[in-house]
Amino acid sequence: MWMDTHAHLYFPEFSEDREGVIDRAQKEGIDRIVVVATDLASSRAALALAQKHASLACTVGIHPKSAHAAPPGFLADLEEITAHKKVAAVGEIGLDYHRLPPDPEAADAEKDCQRRAFRAQLAFAREKNLPVVIHQRSAWEDTLATLDEVDNAVSCVFHCFGEGPDRLQELIRRGHFVSFTGIVTFPNAPLARASAQAVPMDKFFLETDCPFLAPVPYRGKRCEPWHVRLVAEAVARLRALPPSVVAEASSQNARLFFRFDD
Numbered sequence: 001m002w003m004d005t006h007a008h009l010y011f012p013e014f015s016e017d018r019e020g021v022i023d024r025a026q027k028e029g030i031d032r033i034v035v036v037a038t039d040l041a042s043s044r045a046a047l048a049l050a051q052k053h054a055s056l057a058c059t060v061g062i063h064p065k066s067a068h069a070a071p072p073g074f075l076a077d078l079e080e081i082t083a084h085k086k087v088a089a090v091g092e093i094g095l096d097y098h099r100l101p102p103d104p105e106a107a108d109a110e111k112d113c114q115r116r117a118f119r120a121q122l123a124f125a126r127e128k129n130l131p132v133v134i135h136q137r138s139a140w141e142d143t144l145a146t147l148d149e150v151d152n153a154v155s156c157v158f159h160c161f162g163e164g165p166d167r168l169q170e171l172i173r174r175g176h177f178v179s180f181t182g183i184v185t186f187p188n189a190p191l192a193r194a195s196a197q198a199v200p201m202d203k204f205f206l207e208t209d210c211p212f213l214a215p216v217p218y219r220g221k222r223c224e225p226w227h228v229r230l231v232a233e234a235v236a237r238l239r240a241l242p243p244s245v246v247a248e249a250s251s252q253n254a255r256l257f258f259r260f261d262d
């Protein structure tokens with residue numbers, strides 16, 4: 001079984017041929033795709049797609065870069081969407097301190113806003129007993145500190161993992177998972193590749209993060225879910241394993257994490 005555990009199929013990059021992209025994934029043997037939300041509108045759009053296709057599941061959540069635009073009562077909206085059984089996780093949520101406003105006060109305000117949204121959604125996930133898809137960029141310490149505040153009592157996957165083996169161990173110690181994108185096919189990504197080589201077989205998933213991060217040889221082009229095969233091949237090469245073994249481990253880990261019952 002092959003799975004793309006992180007896809008943004010509702011993005012405009014797919015508006016011309018979305019059904020064709022989903023069909024192509026199925027023909028390539030990708031049996032399940034998790035459509036990951038980044039704000040309220042995409043939480044609704046991800047659910048609508050998941051309701052239409054048996055092979056799709058979805059998440060609900062506000063991305064840190066969308067936190068400032070979330071309406072004050074957004075948790076009630078998330079709650080309403082989460083009532084549907086196709087919702088498998090809360091995400092992507094977290095902290096992203098890359099490209100903060102240059103003014104220090106504005107930067108602090110943005111960080112505060114992100115932290116409030118992250119904390120609120122972690123509490124929400126805990127209450128709903130849902131796993132969490134984490135987006136972390138340039139905010140490693142604060143992200144871990146926020147998870148430590150809730151005793152790491154929610155199961156998390158750090159998506160698009162690009163950190164090295166030391167940070168990987170910090171997550172594993174806390175009981176979390178990582179997932180790898182096409183970045184592991186890039187020659188200039190030594191940390192991600194070292195982590196893909198070092199990660200225990202029961203602690204990782206594979207994803208595309210499409211339409212972004214197309215793996216080599218499609219780098220720079222639109223990424224789509226079937227490219228997860230190329231991510232698996234890259235991880236397999238790093239570990240000297242057959243790609244099918246890597247894909248099966250990823251699918252099995254993701255099945256348990258998202259609690260898919262097939």
Ligand SMILES: [Zn+2]
Pocket residue numbers: 006008036092209
């Ligand atoms: Zn994403």
